[in-house]
Every structure is written in C-alpha cells, then in structure tokens.
Amino acid sequence: LGEFWRPVKYLIIDEYSMISRELLARLSKILNIVFKHLKGEDFDVPCSLYFPTSQHDTVQQNAGSELYQQFSTVVILKSQVRIQDAGWQEVLRQARHGKCSEADLQILQQLWTDAVLVTPRNAVKSKWNTAAARRHCQRTHQQLMIFPAEDTKKGRAVLSVEERLALTKRRFDAKARQVDRSQLEHEILLAEGMKVMLVTNVQTDFDMANGSRGVVQQIFWIPESQKETINAMKERFAFHPHVFW
Template identity: 35%
Template sequence: GRKIYEEFTTVVILGEQVRVTDHVWRDFLDHLHHGRVETRHLKMLRTLLLKRQTADSPPTHYSNTMSPPYPHPDPIETVDTHINFSAQPWADASLITPRHAVRTRWNQAATQKWCTDSETRLFICPSLNTIKGSPLTLEERYALATLPKNGGKRDKGLPEFIHLAIGMKVMVTNNLQTDLDITNGVRGVITDIILSPDEPPLEGGPIVTLKNLPECVLVKLTRTRA
C-alpha cells in the first residue's frame, strides 16, 4: 500500500463544500456544529414545521412553574394548515429519522402503499441462513435465535424479511462502485424481479411470500456513469 501511495505526484486540496447549495441551511449547520445557534436560526426552523404555532396560541417552550430565563421569541404569524399527506408533494416525501425501527416500518408502509395504489404484487423475501452452503439444522436455528442482539453484528444488520416490488424506490447505502458513481445515497427504482427457477408456481393474490431468493433484482439508478 505504501509503495502505491508514494507513486502519487499531485495532491489536490478541496477547499469548497459543494454538496449543500442552500446558503441559509449551510449557515445553520455551521452554527449548529459549533453550538452557536442564534434566534434567526430558530425562526427559520419554525417555518419548516408542518403544524406551526399561531399568534394566539400559548407558549409551549416553558413549564407553568418556571419562568423563562430569557425573553420568549416573537410568536410566529401563521395560520393552521390542513395538510393532505396523500397528495403531492407529501405523497412522495422522504422521512429523515435516526431511529432504525421507525425507518424500517416507514419503508414497509411506503412499499405496501405503492403496491396498493399501483396494483403491483408485493414479494416478501425471507432471509436464507446457511453454513457452508447447507441449510441450518433445527439445533443450529435454535442456537442462532438465542444469540444476543449486539447491535446487529450477529446478522450484519440484515432483516429477516425484505419487501420487494416492481416500481419500488430503493437507495444505495454502501460505496459499491465509486468509478461508476454507484455510491452511498444514490437512489433508484426496481424495474424487474427475476425469480429463482426453483420457485414454485405463484399463487394468486397481491402478496406473495417467496420460497427461494430471487435470481436477480434489476434497479435503474437515477444517476450513474455506467
């Protein structure tokens, strides 16, 4: 590795951040990083709330038994808005959450909604655990089930079931092929699902639980150099 490193003759230092193009949001992130959020930043954040406080609403920042240590911010002049989350642009809104359980349930609900609205069949693909290519015995399955859950390391974070459907939105979460721009954060859509030749004939119905892993899942990425 060192020999390859010493072959480099040119060093490029990137001094400009280009991923965030919103200057107001960038300013907020800079102040948040250093713990110096100002009143103007709070006002900006409150304009993004879906259910904002009206001018006549009582303050909700302090308890009834304590007085604020500093003046209360000016009330936000707005009116209650009735938002239809099934209409655009909220129908395709993305959820940002640090909670893995919330993300998983949100993705499942979004996939089921897509299948219902588009009348597309939903495939439930169970995980397949093997040891040296052979299925687990009853004793091995019991041993796996009783292993402690140490942050997902025992199964590398893989879920027991994966929901798949044609037209379903997906996202790359690892840098798979950087030279082709197939990197973390790239989005795409499933265009086809090739089932295993050993898969039994599919039964009718909108939801099918597969017996075998699919042979291939074709995804069209929104951007790639391929």
C-alpha cells in the first residue's frame, strides 16, 4: 500500500463538494499510513458546507475542523462545464465504477483513430507510418500501394547495377550506425483517402512545403510522353509498385 501511494502528489475527491468534518478526519487518519500527516501536504480538497447534527462536537469533528483551518488556498469555480453527450456521460459513469463495456472501449478508442503522433525518432516514425497505412486500408478497404524510390544521377536517368549496389550498401550502413536520418525514404506507402504530411519542401510556390498536410484523393499513372502508351511506360518502369490488400 505504501509503494502504491508513494508517487502520489495530491488526492482529488470526485463529487464531494460538501464533505463532512468526520469524513475529512477519517481520510486524514487513513492517509497517515503513507504520509506523515495531511498537515503540510498540498492536497486539493474542495470547500465544505457543514450543518451540525448535535450541539456538541465529537473528537472526529474537532480534528476535521483543525484540518480545514490549515487550508490557505481556496479555488472558486466560476463556470460549470458539463458533458452534454449522453453517450459520454454513460462512459464516464461506467469508468467511475470500473464497469466499462466493449462499446464503451470502442468509443474511447475512436479518440485515437485520427490522432497525430509526434516522435523525435526516425525509426519509430517509419513504423508508425507503416502501421497507420495498413490500418487505413483495413478500415476503408482501399488498396495499399508501395512506391519504391527512383534514384537518378545527373546526366543519366537510370543508375547502373554497380551504383545501385553502392547505394543499397550505403543505406544499410547508415541504418546500422543510426546516422544520416535526413535521407529520403526508399519507398512510400500510399492509398486513396489516406492522410499525409510532407517532411521536406517539394514545391513551395504551390504550398507544398515541409509540414503541409492533406489527403490522398486519387492515385493514377501519368505517362512521361503523350506518344507513349501506359503499357509501354510499365515496361520501362524499373520497379513496379507492389499492390496488396
């Protein structure tokens, strides 16, 4: 019990705006198991209204009065903001008693469906992006397309076999040493309806800058030349995108 309460900094008593002196004294006595005394501790206990039931105060009432007199800070609630949604009220009521149903858990999980996660680690970011893309396709039944990067060299459109091997080795060494985090991804996962964010400047004149966010509306092929057919372009395409559900 002591280890459980050791990291606790304060205690909030929910919906006890009119707590009695007796209850406050009993609570203080129980907390003495872990803390030295409620006196001197920064507890956020709300103000109390007390209506005496007898003409004589008991020992517990006197102890509670002494505790109330030790509070030096009073927080006054100016406005009351309550949940209007009936579904959320039911979730909060069930959570208070530890009786959440499967439907309640689904409501809570919906809050994280479209949440934006931020991490400084590049490896974690890549895993999160992959998991989010697969989850999007499972939910929307869209095809997930993997587009490998086309590496080019100045003055030549396609890299040679030796250059590809050297580039692959460089990527492997950089990954093993956890360096060169600024390099571009070697493949991109895309699907229609998926939310995306640019992490580098692409075309600042069209607001395609680092940090810009949007949604993939449509994926289609654009031939390199009007004279080329789509079939001819596919034959010339070095790495065909992998498509799976």
